[in-house]
Amino acid sequence: MQAKKIAAAVVAGITALALSACGSPAGGGGTGGGEKTTFRLAFNxxxxxxxxKAAEELGKKLEQATDGRYTIEVFANETxxxxNEVVQQVSDGTVDMMYIGGPVMESFNQDFIVFNLPYVFDSPEAQAKVFADEAVMGDLKKSIEGSKKITVLGALHAGVRNVYNAKKPVTSPADLAGMKIRVxxxxxxxxxxxxMGGVASPMGQGDVYSALQTGVLDGAENNExxxxxxxxxxxxxxxxxTRHLMIPDYLLMSTxxxxxxxxxDRxxxxxLIPETIDAANKGFMEFVEESKAASEKTGAKFNDDVDTSAFKAATESLVKASINNxxxxxxxDAVQKANG
Structure with a gap:
């Protein structure tokens, strides 16, 4: 029995040393004794x-700014x-940070819908101006701290969404008639x-390729x-x-x-967040051009002969119905002011 107690003590000691070498666990927050806390940031x-890339750079700058007390490790590819799974873990404090798409935020506070509506933003510049204004964004960013224990650190440009399909170029709402479009x-x-004239088919992103390939879907809508x-x-x-949406992503952290x-350190x-967002936004613009060029090499055809005013008019009732408090x-109103 004594030998078992000694062995258990040795194992406990080795485990403690291993954890110390790896830094504090998620949500540890402790910096005593020179320990390093590594925040885990989830990315899909x-x-x-x-x-x-912007999040990795944020980790490096945070480590330097806090004299090594904090850093960030980014986990890509939904690892x-x-x-939907990770945001619950951020709420629980078992994952520290994450990027999340705008529509998911509506399930926590439906007021986030304003930025997810069609043709709300006229340009990425107007969007960035709104998101950088704490007088506009401050209350919204803190709005789920009480209910979900989640703080919104910032909002980022996540591209302009357009329609694509396997049949033909789309120039007006009439062209989408009968087309099954993933949303x-x-x-x-x-x-x-x-x-907008199509048949909406809600579907998880992971199923879209095979659905397009087999004809279950005619098309989808997303950025380049x-x-x-x-x-x-x-x-x-x-x-x-069609330029129908400019939905943001958000950087979240466990409150x-x-x-x-x-x-x-906080x-x-x-x-560091504003410069991180700025770097991500600038990088996204470059990423769009690179992606478009790569798609053109596969034979994809990009059509800019689109009557966007017709699509905007078709979706105005949705916007008006959603701005209801x-x-x-x-x-x-802040968005319209930024649009100029």
Whole structure:
């Protein structure tokens, strides 16, 4: 019995040393004794994505700004789970940070819908101006701290979404008649495609390629980076610039993990966020051009002869119906002011 107790003590000691060597676990927040806390940041796209690169750079700058007390490790390709799975872990504090798509945020606070509506933003510049304005964004970013223990650190440009299909170029709503178009699993997105003339088919992103390949879907809607990265350009050659959505991504952090940081270190992290967003946004613009060129090499055809005013008019009722409380009206008005 004594020998077993000694062996158990040795194993416990080895385990403690191993954990110490690896840094604090997710949400640890502890910096005593010179320990390093490594925040885990979940991402659902590849290491080539500019948001991944910006997050890695954020980790390096955070480590330098906190004298080695904090850094960030980025987990790409959904290695920590899907966005819907990971956001619950961020809420629990078992994953520290993540990037998340705008539509998912509607399930936590429906006021986020304002930025997910068709033809709300006129340009990426107007979008960036709104997102950088704390007078506009401050309350929204903190709005789920109480209910979900999640803080929104910032909002990022995630491209302009357009329609693509396997049949023909799309120039007007009439061209989408009868076409089964994949949309995100969101009521507002379903209504949008219906108003644009198509047949909305909600579906997980992982099933889209095979559905396009087999004809279950006629098309989908997304930005050029996804069109190329997921090889949809192989099975849906006609990409048309409807420019119907400019949905953002958000950088989230566990509120409890954030609040456990020493004030000086927390301030250092928050001060790094704007430049991180700026780097990700600039990188995204370059990524779009690279993706478009790569898709053209596969034979994809990009069509800019689109009557966007007709699509905008077709979706106006959805926008008006969604701006239905003072909070959303304030956000919408701020966007219109930024649009100029």
């Amino acid at each position: 796209q590849t290491e080539a994505h500019p948001q991944f 920590l789970g899907s966005q 995100q699993q969101s009521d507002s997105q379903v209504k949008m495609i219906q108003d 980076t996804v069109f190329n990265a997921l090889k949809h350009d192989e099975v849906a050659k006609y990409y048309s610039y 409890e993990v954030l609040n456990k940081m020493d004030e000086k 301030t250092a992290l928050l001060e 003072p909070v959303r009206q304030k956000l919408y």
